[in-house]
Amino acid sequence: MKGTPTLAAVKAPAALTRSAGALAGRRHLGLIAALALLALVGLLTQPDNFATSSNAVSVLALASTIGVITVGMTFVIIGGGIDLSVGAVMALASVWATTLATQSYGPVVMAVCAVLVGTGAGAVSGLLVAYGRMVPFIATLAMMVAASGLAQRLSDRRTQLVKPENDAIVALSTTRWLGLPILVYVFAAVVAAGWVLLNRTTFGRRTYAVGGNPEAARLAGIDVRRHTLYLYALSGFCCGVAALLIMARTTTGSSTHGNLYELDAIAAVIIGGTLLTGGRGTIIGSILGLLIFTVITNLFILNGLNTSDQLVAKGLIIVVAVLLQRRGLPGTT
């Protein structure tokens, strides 16, 4: 059954990954340069506060929650989709996991609940996109609105505290190994797992193939619809993990968590050099993009500057990043 098309399919995405890898390598240098520039600004304006280990830890801990979401988002966007529901799904998972009923089962069930709710919501979006043939923008927009409504309903719009007997959740943020809160290790583990999955497995190669040219991928024997479903479920899974981290950091579950996270995550992915049309991108780039955002927030607050100006700065960075990408990729779609 599977003759020539399979061979071609295996070769084509592999070649694509290689060339994308070379391109991405160059682009990563740009991102690292941008980060270095920001660090220089930090060193000049706040010599005593910026380059301290505690500030570095603080930036990493702040980046962890949205970083986990960004990993899932990178997969979805490389696969040619988009997930607008991430912030709302994270809020829903955090609320569901902190209801009094869930909390009565203890921290392990709370963690499992958060991850299951996230994965479930992602799978529903995936079904709508893959089998319901809805445009990803619309399907995940619907999920965003619905998940946020459900989160408000479950919590009655109140802030749900993690009870003292479930402090094991909060310990993810308060306990430190080698100077770093556990949640930073969770973040690192998700990034590492994401990198391996994207670069070293069939699943990753299929993701590039599906995003690059779904028709070719289908002809090559890839079940495009099922793969798309998996991608959204993966994004939902990441939201569930992120919900666990936000519960640890804030000691609460709330329908207000994750506000505008979808935009931050998408922006980080785009700055990181992933094409919004799919087929090309890297996890490392996304994480660097996210770190640029987080360091900017840090710099603004260290210098006591207005939070609104921060948003303007972030907007400018997105524009500059995309303009540079266009120049760097002549002749690509």
Added chain:
Amino acid sequence: MSPNVGRRRFLLGGAVVGTAALATACTGNDPESSASQAPAPASTGANDAPGQKVVIGFSAPAADHGWIAAIAKNAEATAGQYSDVEFKAVEPTDDINTQIAAVESLIAAKVNALVLLPNDGQQLNQIARKASDAGIPVVNLDRIFPDKLSYRTWIGGDNYGMGVAAGHYVGAKLKDKGVANPVILEIQGIATLPLTQDRSKGFADALKTYGFAVTARQAAQFTVQSGNEVTGNLLQAHKKIDAIWNHDDDQGVGVLAAIKESGRGEFFMVGGAGSANAMREIQSGSGVLEATVTYSPTMASSAVRLARLIAQGKGMTDLVEHQVPQSLTLASETITRDNVDEYLPLGFES
């Protein structure tokens, strides 16, 4: 292909069953002891004796915050204490249009008095005016209508006074300690709101009387998460802090989590609004939170009491006048470890 489909169906079926089980098992949210009693009054006068039967209509925004949730709960509980009050609350909403329609239905029902907390005073002014013109006295709760013909009485909190109360607590304490050039931080709610600006002005004005000023000010968004993020960064920006004022106890949960995570404790903190959670924290005395200044949702209880008095044509017992005053600005009270027991029953759950 067919084994794949079979497996897919199996997985899907499993997911559906699992989700259903999760849905029934994990969404319950009833607290063990629902303390839904009305806040105890400061004092009771002869006015509490049952009088002429009155119908009081009530409309407020949908709860997006522990504070608003407490407003609705307090109003209903207080009305329930009086045998001569029939309480007609309409479905809370965040939509201006829907709230207008809801108030219209109360006017049509010919209630004897209305208690209104508008989503926006400007935008609901017309409908409040319509009620007043129809002879229904309106008790305007907190967010004020611009047109004085639209309401009989306004009762609400004092944002400027909140800042003043916090400023006096922080200023007096640092002066006592003899700290020169203290580092004082302020964590605001949404910076662009007039109420936030009033709070900050009050804080700055009160601190000035001690010769102090705010070192740094950052806005959170009234949410736990934003409070957490802003505080995490602020703690990095200032290696030594003397005092923090956080405008809002709901976002304060995130602020306190960030402080606890950092392990810092060289400073003290003052909260705002007066949530039960903040009060328990003050009571325990284990963290940095030493005090909170109130902007209490008990005002809804008072508003219902005023509406009842107005509808029955009575005045307030401690005043000489025969009628209820036109405007009542509530003082922002400072809750510390010394008086927290007294306030704890009035605290709202965030």
